[in-house]
Amino acid sequence: MAILDIARMGHPILKGRSHEVTNFDDPELHTFIDDMKETMVHAGGVGLAAPQVYVPLRIVIFFVPEGRDGGAAVPMTVMINPVIKPVSDAMAEDWEGCLSVPYLTGVVPRWTQIKYSYQDVDGSLRERSAEGFHARVVQHETDHLDGVLYPMRMIDIATLSFTDAQADDEEEDLEDGESDDETLEHEAETDVPERDAAEPAL
Numbered sequence: 001m002a003i004l005d006i007a008r009m010g011h012p013i014l015k016g017r018s019h020e021v022t023n024f025d026d027p028e029l030h031t032f033i034d035d036m037k038e039t040m041v042h043a044g045g046v047g048l049a050a051p052q053v054y055v056p057l058r059i060v061i062f063f064v065p066e067g068r069d070g071g072a073a074v075p076m077t078v079m080i081n082p083v084i085k086p087v088s089d090a091m092a093e094d095w096e097g098c099l100s101v102p103y104l105t106g107v108v109p110r111w112t113q114i115k116y117s118y119q120d121v122d123g124s125l126r127e128r129s130a131e132g133f134h135a136r137v138v139q140h141e142t143d144h145l146d147g148v149l150y151p152m153r154m155i156d157i158a159t160l161s162f163t164d165a166q167a168d169d170e171e172e173d174l175e176d177g178e179s180d181d182e183t184l185e186h187e188a189e190t191d192v193p194e195r196d197a198a199e200p201a202l
């Protein structure tokens with residue numbers, strides 16, 4: 001087991017299309033997946049895609065913590081060669097972070113309900129339905145396999161924020177006795193949930 005280096009936005013490995021996995025008997029594949037798990041846990045993330053650790057293969061790991069969106073937990077899942085289909089056109093906006101885009105967070109639209117298929121570590125085909133945060137994580141991670149980072153999906157780039165900036169703003173508001181940021185007020189009028197500074201990265 002080893003903790004791997006995580007590529008950051010701007011590195012070419014994050015921009016290309018990763019390759020399908022075809023040999024599920026390769027012991028190196030299983031060692032690598034174990035290293036991905038250890039790396040994700042070490043980084044405090046809930047999802048990690050192989051190109052984020054400089055390996056251009058279509059491999060993703062993720063889990064959904066219990067109580068997220070009021071939904072059930074999804075245990076640690078290894079998805080190989082994943083394919084996503086939206087169930088409807090419905091989309092929702094919410095905050096996302098990314099281990100390859102450290103210290104930042106932004107509002108990203110995603111399909112709210114999807115079906116997805118993938119191969120597990122043995123190469124067996126699996127199918128699942130997902131909604132809410134579960135669906136969001138799967139879309140975020142699968143995007144990594146096609147060279148797409150969440151800022152490229154953002155509609156309102158003005159929401160791109162440092163994760164620790166909001167707490168500072170609130171302190172200033174208390175001192176000034178007034179709000180100094182109209183965009184924050186506009187945000188509150190939309191359906192975008194309030195940002196949680198402890199949001200895990202993907």
Ligand SMILES: [Zn+2]
Binds near residue numbers: 140
């Ligand atoms: Zn990410």
